[in-house]
Amino acid sequence: MKKFTSDIVIGLEIHTELNTNTKLFCGCPTKGSEEPNTRTCVTCLGMPGSKPVLNKKAVEFALKLCMALNCEISPELVFSRKSYFYPDMAKNYQISQYEIPLGKKGKLRLGSGKEIGITRVHMEEDPASLVHPAGMKESAYVLVDYNRSGNPLVEIVTEPDLASPDEARDFMKQLIIVLSYIEIFDVNEGIIKADANISVKESGYTRVEIKNITGFKEIELALMHEVNRQQNEIKNNKQIHQETRAWDSEKGVTFSIRKKETEEDYGYIIDTDLVIIDITEKWLNEIKKHMPELAQDKVRKFVEKYRIKRDDAEIIASDRQLAEMFEKVAEKVDPNLAAKWLRRELVRVLNYNKKEISESGINERHMIDLLGLIEKKKITDAVGQQIIEKLIEKPFDVNEYVKKEKLEAVSDFSELEKYCKEAIAENPKAVEDYKKGEAKALNFIVGSVMKKTKGKATPKEVNDIILRLIK
Amino acid sequence: MNVPEFVEKIRKNEINIVEHTEKIIEECRKINKEYNYFNTISDGLALKQAHEIKKLIKNKDKSIQNKRLLGVAVSAKDSICVKGVESTAGSRILKGYRPLFNATVIEKVISEGGIIIGKTSQDEFGFGSFSVFSWFGTPKNPFDKERSCGGSSGGPAGIAKKANFPHISLGESTGGSIAAPASFCDVFGLTPTYGRNSRYGLIDYGNSLDKVGAIGKSCYDAALLQEAIAGHDPNDSTSLNAPADDYTEIMEKPVKGMKIGIIKEAFGKGNDKSVEKYVNEGIDRLKEEGAEFEEISLDLPIKYGLATYYMIATSEASTNLAKYCGMRYGAVEKLEGSFNEYFTKVRSANLGDEAKRRIIMGTFARMSGFRDAYYIKAMKVRTLIINEYKKAFRKFDALVSPSVPILPPKFSEIEKLTPLQNYMMDIMLVSPNIAGLPHLSVPVGYEKNLPVGMLLTGDHLQEGKLLQLGSVFER
Structure with a gap:
């Protein structure tokens, strides 16, 4: 057991969807029709006699994540059955991993430079979704939609290294940047959920678990609330119990769902419907070839090589497309000028138009031409801004455009x-x-x-x- | 008329397949009234298939030359899914369940021209050695209706013997459920290497142990059906990527010079004397054909096989049966209370005592705190057992023992057995099953009109050698 020293101790268990085309153990599509129970088959419905067949793409996605989080990778992929009865479970067991997770002993650095330990990274299947037609508490019945059943998930478990709700939020932010860099997670549509373990010094670090917090902004809110709650309870001479709580994001409070006397017993066994798969060096090398340079490495490079401000570097590196554009532009024009224009003007115009770089048609050529003209004072900043706004609508050759529209700065x-x-x-x-x-x-x-x-x-x-x- | 003669006559259009099928369906109904071999007779499917074959023959379709089971009646143990035909695995909790898909072995049988005539009776989910743990009637021994067919593939073995028309059974073995009833019913029961035949569409008992296999009146019949269903299946991750062998050809080879180990621990204490007598006669027959015998000790498999088997099989079974809760298919009860109360009600009312016993046992063995001592330990012993067999097969082509230590018992005797005595029936059979080794039960004689079976166990993927030896006892 670790000896805690900080006032607040937080550990996270994060579940994130992998954006593969098909489910983890069958060929059903992960996206498409929203009509309930249309993206299903005998396997993801758990019909008697059906058998799982592993989606290798999902394993490759999970392996990329293990690499990005500096994990030790298991030489074998072993799936286990996690048994519990619940109406969203097609088989009343979930195919997950237990003794031998895909990755362990990893780390992820926060913006502040503090390293957070990753205990394990493992793969599992998503259960179905429960629909309460008249709201969670009022519904007389519950409907089950198996479209989600069998979607690939990874679970990332951190060490209790986070010392504040702010650090927890930053951890989630850094993680999402990693997920989007390695292109295994759909930042716009993908679901990321967390369970948080939290304890405070005043209680002697009695652990409370908060279940199912969706999105990284909610995490900070839920944890801030919970820290306050725990500290107030102690102030009022009440005890903190080891328990599981849920987060009500509308009311902004956590509430108790069950007291924890003992750990839950999932009776794990190896799932022998699936064979143990060797994770070979050859396979790993093949995946490594396609690993991009990650955001935190880019930040370092931007500061050291291009000498731009750390703050600018972090913002540019948080978006892989922007970062890759920056590297190309900074080779041709003053990196500080490039940083300023990419971070401020380009991002402003993209956000206003709700577009990604790849959707906008703007490429590094446009930015190099544009910033080249600004650098040589051929056009003014104001004209530069106008040109970016125009480029978003429809790309064109910047030099020709400036000539044709007579936009050169008045220098006479x-x-x-x-x-x-x-x-x-x-x-x-x-x-x-x-x-x-x-x-x-x-x-x-x-x-x-x-x-x-x-x-x-x-x-x-x-x-x-x-x-x-x-x- | 044997199967190859029959197939030839069908090809030559000398038998009207539709009339023949109607006749055998009638015959099955008659047999079933007395013996309870079927949970469901799939007359609709069988006749539809018969009409399709008739059309192929009428059109002189070339494919009929390659269909090895053309027109042959094939029955399937109830745990093997047949699309649209009630498949319950002998459990009331699956009453009314009609699968949306065919098991791969059924697909293969159909594509070979085999006609699916019905779903045969069994112990609930395969939990038993005498087929008495069934919700839909107990199959009766073809030699004496007071006695058991063995289990859990009791229906498949019984009908294999009783059918007076060309017919082969699809059975299933987890811990001896093909060999034991084959021995009690005087038929050839071939349990293949684990992964040799697809499990896709087989209602699970123990996923690391379940094997679909053939039960035939003759050794040839078993070889033929095995030939038709073997091979890799992308829908079953555990299916072996090895091409199917031509078993009907291999079995013709002489057995001269084959080396066979006599399992020392399987003889003597615990066996019915007459069982041993006929197994020894079987050994003598093989000696006459030039096979060489030597004694071998397999201490570990005999000593620890049963305990290992029950830990692993019940652990897996207890997770497999969790899905039956009255939500998506099968039995339902009045909807009230929480989901937990509802699931409990459905499972309490619709699972039998033996199923409950094994769920409790298996859940216990994998609970934290006990898991290391039972489930994990059993997994380790399993590896040791496999190693001991593998060592033996460096020297021997096959191993021999009785299939079951006793003659088919009376139902009145079975009632008196404790669960442990019940489990002891499979003492010879669980270890080859744990090790995923192919084994063949061969009829070797009769004591007072009751059959005795001899067990031949081979190395992985060596079904061919077993059939070679079995064909010495061909009728």
């Missing part, structure tokens, strides 16, 4: 001075105000010049000219 001094003189003449009140000491009035005149040039002038330059003219 006499032309610029002409616009400035016009603006001063048209705004005598603003000039007067400025002279009286209202600094803001100057901005008004600059803005007027910008309008005349359609953004093709640099505000700083315009500013300088006007100041000189009205002195």
